[in-house]
Amino acid sequence: MSSGNRTLSRRRFLRTSAAIAAGSGLPAWFVEVSRGYAATTKPASPNDKPSIALIGCGGQGRYDATLAAKFANIVAVCDVDAKRAEAASKQFNGAKVYNDFRKLLERADLHAVINGTPDHWHTFINIAAMKAGKDVYSEKPLTLTIDEGKRLIAVMRETKRVLQTGSQQRSDARFRLACELVRNHRMGKLKHVTTLLPAGPRKGPFNPAPVPPELDWDFWQGQTPFVPYVRERCHGSFRYWWEYSGGTMTDWGAHHNDIALWGLGLERSGPVTIEGKPLVEMIPGGFTASAEYRVEYTYANGVTHTCRSTTADNPGGGAIGQGEHHGVKFEGIDGWIFVTRGKIETSNPELLTEPLSAGAIRFYVSDDHMGNFFDCIRSRKQPVCDVEIGHRSVSVCHLGVISIRIGRKLHWDPDGEQFVGDAEANKWLARPQRKPWTYDLA
Ligand SMILES: NC(=O)c1ccc[n+]([C@@H]2O[C@H](COP(=O)([O-])OP(=O)(O)OC[C@H]3O[C@@H](n4cnc5c(N)ncnc54)[C@H](O)[C@@H]3O)[C@@H](O)[C@H]2O)c1
Structure with missing residues (x-):
């Protein structure tokens, strides 16, 4: 090749690699390469649609069931609020209504369930469903405690069921691109990760x-x-009470801390130190979960991680997200990548436009989170956000919550999943359960 030709093809190469794939806002090279790795998500033919049920008919459960209806028939709905169950039944062509998921799980014709209940119900229902032979699409945050995640993994292995965690950013190409670039040291050695969550x-x-x-x-x-019943403890706002959830630390952390671990390559591990503090005092008799907080983590590979909320004084969150109120920023020695829903930004445009080499580390590709669940129901392969990933992602959040609540720095063994020499902190790994809702009955 003459030097002129080389210049030309280099120019053409740059033009192609810098191009943005139509409609996606993503570099064309990434879309092209990912195609080769992507599994095909098939919308089922009418005769090939499994029968599934929705448990927990709030906004998210019904949204999930709408997505699932492309691949399955929603034949049953269940809620402890009769009005919500009736509304869901109307939405899904007269699906049979249940108020007790245990009755629903007795049905032999059900292949899978979608679990859209509040966080304190996820694990009990997921375990009962898997033991009843059903595959599960469970909303995030997967668990209420770290102990729950360990139990869930054990039951998944024993029953060989498919469980997809509803952290759908795993099936969003922008987050995958950011994490692949980080894992391939695109901005040099990774130094620090910041996850910014809404207050x-x-x-x-x-x-x-x-x-x-x-x-x-x-x-x-x-x-x-x-x-006693308090309206604000129930539908929708349950997530702002420690009793039922972990505030935005678990609600949004289950999304963005999941991405942090993905980029770090520690999605089946966790941090070694955690130091969290609340930034505001909560109002007695009001929401209990810290509204504003900051947690500093370190990992065994030396990377540090700040997970913080926006604050009332700084609702845009400051420098991390160029005015965003949530997202993930990876900082390496040669630059940074910021990613959030619908946007990816870098310190230098070439970080994005230069294709990864042929031998680069590539990730599991899913471009449709619900579709991936149904693919895995058929193939019996693990989904893109399997139970262990769901557990480890929310564990990072639970560890932050425990440190915020105990009020000091904690040392964690990510292999043994125990605090190191800290009996007080280890008590927080599980919670007392009110009868009859203990796991041996699930
Ligand atoms: N993936 C996402 O982006 C995303 C977005 C929003 C919510 N979520 C998650 O979805 C879940 C539900 O959130 P939501 O906003 O729809 O909450 P919600 O409170 O509006 O709905 C939950 C429903 O579950 C019902 N329920 C409670 N206990 C039940 C039980 N034992 N059996 C059957 N039904 C029961 C409630 O009555 C309610 O109708 C939460 O875990 C939340 O974190 C995920």
Whole structure:
């Protein structure tokens, strides 16, 4: 090749690699290369649609079931709030209504369930479903405690069921691109990761109210301590109470800390130190989960990680996300990559436009999180956000919550999944369960 030709082909190469694939906002080279790795997601033919059920008919459960309806028939819906179950039944062509998931799980014709219940119910229902022979699409955050995740993994292995965690950023090409670049040292050795999460509400006090006639409040509370009904503890805002969730630390952390571990290459491991603190005092009688917080992590490979919320003073979150209120920033010695929903930015445009080499580390490709679940139901392969990944991602969040609540630095053994020589902290790995909702009955 003459030097002129070489210049030409180098120019053509740069033009191609710098091109953006139509409609995706992603570099063309990445879309092209990923195609070779992607599994095909097949919408099922009408005769080939498995029968599935939705448990937990709130906004997210119904959204998930709408996505699943491309691949499956929704034949049953279940909620402890009768109005919500009825509304879901209407939405899904008269699917049979249940108020007790245990009855629903007795049905032999059901292949899988979608679990859209609040966080304190995920594990019990997921275990019961897998033991009943069903595959599970479970909403994130996968668990309420680290102990729950370990139990879930054991049951998945024993029953050989497919469990997809609903952290759908795993099936978003932008996040995959960012993490592949990080793993291939595109910005040099990785030094620091920042996950910025939206602040939670700091509200209250709230008053008890009569239980709405359509709601079984005792059932809704499940394993958690019984308290009189308070509207703000229930639908939607349950996530702002330690009793049922972990605030935005687990709600958004299950998404962005999942991405942090993916980029770090530690998705089946975790940090070695954790130091969290609340940045505001919560209002007595109001939401209990820290609304604003900051947690510093270190990993065995020397990378540091800050997970922090935006604050009332700085709702845009400051320098991390160029004005974003949530996202993940990876900083290496030669530059940075910031990724959030719908946007990827870099310190230098070439970090994105230069293709990865043929021998680069490539990830599992899924461009449709729900479709990937149904592919795996057929192939019996592990989904893109399998139970262990779901458990480890939320473990990072739980560890942050424990440090915030205990109020000191903690040392963690990610292999043994125990705090090192710290009996007080180890007590936080599980929670007391209110009968009859103990795991031996799941
Ligand atoms: N993947 C995402 O981006 C995403 C987005 C929003 C919510 N979520 C997750 O989805 C879950 C649900 O969130 P939501 O906003 O829809 O909450 P929600 O409170 O509106 O809905 C939960 C529903 O579950 C029902 N429920 C409670 N206990 C039950 C039980 N034992 N059996 C049957 N039904 C029961 C409730 O009555 C309620 O209707 C949460 O874990 C949340 O973190 C995920």
